[in-house]
Amino acid sequence: MALKMVKGSIDRMFDKNLQDLVRGIRNHKEDEAKYISQCIDEIKQELKQDNIAVKANAVCKLTYLQMLGYDISWAAFNIIEVMSASKFTFKRIGYLAASQSFHEGTDVIMLTTNQIRKDLSSPSQYDTGVALTGLSCFVTPDLARDLANDIMTLMSHTKPYIRKKAVLIMYKVFLKYPESLRPAFPRLKEKLEDPDPGVQSAAVNVICELARRNPKNYLSLAPLFFKLMTSSTNNWVLIKIIKLFGALTPLEPRLGKKLIEPLTNLIHSVGAGRGAERAVFAVLISLSSGMPNHSASIQVRPARAGASPPLKYLGLLAMSKILKTHPKSVQSHKDLILQCLDDKDESIRLRALDLLYGMVSKKNLMEIVKKLMTHVDKAEGTTYRDELLTKIIDICSQSNYQYITNFEWYISILVELTRLEGTRHGHLIAAQMLDVAIRVKAIRKFAVSQMSSLLDSAHLLASSTQRNGICEVLYAAAWICGEFSEHLQEPHHTLEAMLRPKVTTLPGHIQAVYVQNVVKLYASILQQKEQAGEAEGAQAVTQLMVDRLPQFVQSADLEVQERASCILQLVKHIQKLQAKDVPVAEEVSALFAGELNPVAPKAQKKVPVPEGLDLDAWINEPLSDSESEDERPRAVFHEEEQRRPKHRPSEADEEELARRREARKQEQANNPFYIKSSPSPQKRYQDTPGVEHIPVVQIDLSVPLKVPGLPMSDQYVKLEEERRHQQKLEKDKRRKKRKEKEKKGKRRHGSLPTESDEDIAPAQQVDIVTEEMPENALPSDEDDKDPNDPYRALDIDLDKPLADSEKLPIQKHRNAETSKSPEKEDVPVAEKKSKKPKKKEKKHKEKGRDKEKKKEKEKKAADLDFWLSTTPPPAPAPAPVPSTEEAGVNPVTASKDECEDTKTEAQGEEDGAEGQEQDKKSPKPRKKKHKKEKEERTKGKKSKKQPPGSEEAAGEAAREPVQNGAPEEEPLPPESSYSLLAENSYIKMTCDVRGSLQEDSQVTVAIVLENRSNSVLKGMELSVLDSLNARMARPQGSSVHDGVPVPFQLPPGVSNEAQFVFTIQSVVTAQKLKGTLSFIAKNDEGATQEKLDFRLHFSCSSYLVTTPCYSDAFAKLLESGDLSMSSVKVDGIQLSFQNLLAKICFHHHFSVVERVDSCASMYSRSIQGHHVCLLVKKGENSVSVDGKCSDPTLLSNLLEEMKATLAKC
């Protein structure tokens, strides 16, 4: 009975699919969490079943739960199981779940490598597609490295659907495995001209993403993109390309000029259609900031006036781009931008704010800030208000306070800002206050008076302290009052304010500053009193200190406590001395003698390393590798510095720099704390003379500058206006006088008020003390770069020819590679292949090939120059754009063919470039040669576009051997694992047999087919006579006698690789299979049916799969004793031991476990799980190999094969 119930519940349990789950969640609104945890229990049960359908259903539900916020990482392994299901339905579910939940930290992700590889090479395009999609979401560096080559191959897949996905995912691979960029780039470039628009768009997408980070490496692609832009009709692609040009134009100004015409054409052609699109392009154009902006701003303004909100936003966005290059043209729209500040849309307001930043000048700064202040009062949301606040500070402090003429005004703005409720930017204001007070000496007096009143009204700020950061300003206020206490009007009053009991409610770090500065204040009061001879007054102050300090001693904050108790003792001591009538003021103030100078945030970094000092060397051996995180001090000073904009007008920059450097030198000369090599007269704290040449006009102020109490900044605006007016009058007067003296004409011209920014003199003697830098700091710009930037790794020169070492790891050899160097083998094949096209090209390339490679880069640059330098002829009529481009490249030629050719050249293709060079050298016989050249070129092109197999082979060929088991001794001779299968006048077949670990008892035969004839080979079919032991895997439904079609055709001179899978019953013996390749050769004369017989040889070694093995596991294996043993010895071997090992590793798929001198242990595993262990010893001229294996027959066969290999050495 009970059993029945249980069974019933199980039935129901497994009935639940995703829809039921959703319904269930809906019906359990009150106890959703409980219901879901119950569901998760059920899912766990389902995942334990063997039935893959049940698992898939469970994973499907998990994906939904993940969306609701439930962690499903515990099911990662089950997800992999579902991914590896054979049915597409389940596979898709598995990959979706994986893409949602896997990430770099998922430990089981490494188990997926082989599964994904299998799916990538699956015959079904959707299996491949789904794997690519999934992989794009969770690719890790390891996966990227292992699969890069497979994905590369897929980029040339026959189906565009796969091609575009493969192209797109390459970007992710580049990010995770930057080494793959250079080898893959040529093919990526090829895809820009793919016949399928989807693939093309994907390639454009990837290159744009790459170029966005490192545009200069992609400059040579400009002609190609230019062509795409003028020919493409896909809006998405156009947008991407124009964005790319936006990044390129700053690097190559000539590009801007070249772009104007096609872009204008584009606008007009699109503009006729939808207004929105017109604006898109207008906006995008403006992004190409290198070009003259007339057209751009004209286009943007209507877009902004047109009231549609998205366009308004984009208009503003575009303007901020233009602003960087053409500030003037934007400044004329100030009215509009200020209007936008009143927009109800926050996004638009923020954009407008951003623009204001770039628009300020000395003239309008006060006005703009005033406007912003009114907005601050009105702003409702705190985010927007905080944004306003930071913008105000940014605007004012930009370029080292370049635009501030009146610092009193700025201080009062800052003070006004402190009255904001609930802002979180208190520290920002504080940093500004400190910075200004320290660096602008003239303002200190005013600043101190303002700060003391701030301290006085501290309770207002402190009332809301704990919630928000505004109390941070008290930090600055206390410090300024203490440090510059000599300027205080009523020091005693301020002292009392700072000692109020309420202060103890402030945050610890502020209290600490209070305590410290109380003493400074105290010291200066003491000094005053003693000088005035008021001994009683002095004692009273001391008493006050003694009374009040204990409240800080009790503080919970350690820093405060420490400082307070220390100071309390000090004051008590002073009290004793005072009681004895000893003058103490001098000594107390000596505690705080000296002045603090601002230090540039990067100063530390710029201190040059003394010669002979190796900072990386250990002084003591490290104890443990626990490293502390980089500590970031809470920067009071740094903040402001970092926020400074990077784009400053460059001329001003240099001047400024020179001036600052000069000032700094002076400063340093005067600073006693500087250790200098040359002795200099030491003066103490004089005004720095380095600022003499700053134009400072000393004026008599008719209006009192100081505004009592907490000032309103508005008053300053009025004052400033008056002041300026006066200045102008004075200037005019002076000018007139001069004019009269000179008694010359041109009076009208002279009297025109030239009111530029420079004429406005600052109100105070602004001496902005520059930050200190170490003496011999090297001016470098490099510190702007973030070393952790993931895109930095992709900053790779792509024009350099590929070095031999730069190849992608190729799938099946990967394990071998880690142990020994098997990759070199393909050279013969590759060389043969590359020879082919050469022969056809009359061998003229063979000679200078190396030279050519070196030159190639220069040529490319030259090509680009060539492409850019010729200005397009003034198109007489609105001619179609592509033709103008071609004409621009070579204005002489008119024939269409010729144009095609020159274009190829301009793209910098190797052959093209060469042809072009010839052209340049001998321009006269050009026409005659022309036809020939063209032929050559097309041939060259074809040979370049060899399908994947050959390139892969070439890739392997150039790989440098990587040693693992032993240190690298000498370069290994190149070898190939591809052996000749059969050949005739039409075709040559080479093959390689690889065991596959994924499927038991299966081997993959990779056959490279190379067309040697000049006819097209198609309809290729491979039929193999199965033996009892080995059977070819055929598509479902075909009989044993059917052949397997080869999935491609071969044009003349091209080669490609096809893979066939064979199932092997027993791996212990080698065997041969007879087979036939039939194909149709078609040329101009007609088609003929041809065939080629071959014998496929499966050696025992080909059943082995390189498997790494650790020495302890290896030892255990030998100890277990169930391995039989056998050995061989080969004499007369000259090869070095290392090369020998490499040969064994490579040809017989072993990996080195351990190597000691001339003795090595090796391991491998057959596809059916036989362990094979070897001990290889080298004597003089001989090698002995002892083997142990779980199957004696296999071992003896293997050793025979090995003997044959070694005998060849």
Place this chain on the structure above:
Amino acid sequence: MIQAILVFNNHGKPRLVRFYQRFPEEIQQQIVRETFHLVLKRDDNICNFLEGGSLIGGSDYKLIYRHYATLYFVFCVDSSESELGILDLIQVFVETLDKCFENVCELDLIFHMDKCNCWVIDEASRRKKWEAQRHQQVHYILQEVVMGGMVLETNMNEIVAQIEAQNRLEKSEGGLSAAPARAVSAVKNINLPEIPRNINIGDLNIKVPNLSQFV
């Protein structure tokens, strides 16, 4: 690059959450909630761009969204994407959804506002359809539009063709719906007495987020 694609309804219930950058599940939920609050308070007639700020990634990122009747489609993108381009892409995505769900009106109503009334009556059942049957399907469709944060295809006909081909393939395999039935028979064959013992052993490691998040 696209950092995230979020679809949620007017009540903030997520309908599709797709991140192209790793965030733990709790953070994902938090981002969805915050994004929802950000877009909710915006009128329909102001611009469709929002500077996300602290939400994902920082100042380089923007939220670009569209509001269709009951659903918000929000894309979080960086500065390499064109704003209007993404708006168009959202439109393509939504139209594709509409095409692929022949008989469903949740999206129908977006394009045929006149059918609104019938939609209201039928709302409950339709919502269920969106969530359950379509959840996977919407993901699959999205995968054909955006891959790993990069725009894969903008041509609607191509997208629809690929989706249909894949669905046909799935149908030919019998689909997932056949699974439970098969599962039942599978279960009936397994050794019964062993099952109950395991059934109620809850795994303590399951993380159950605070319910209040969802209210």
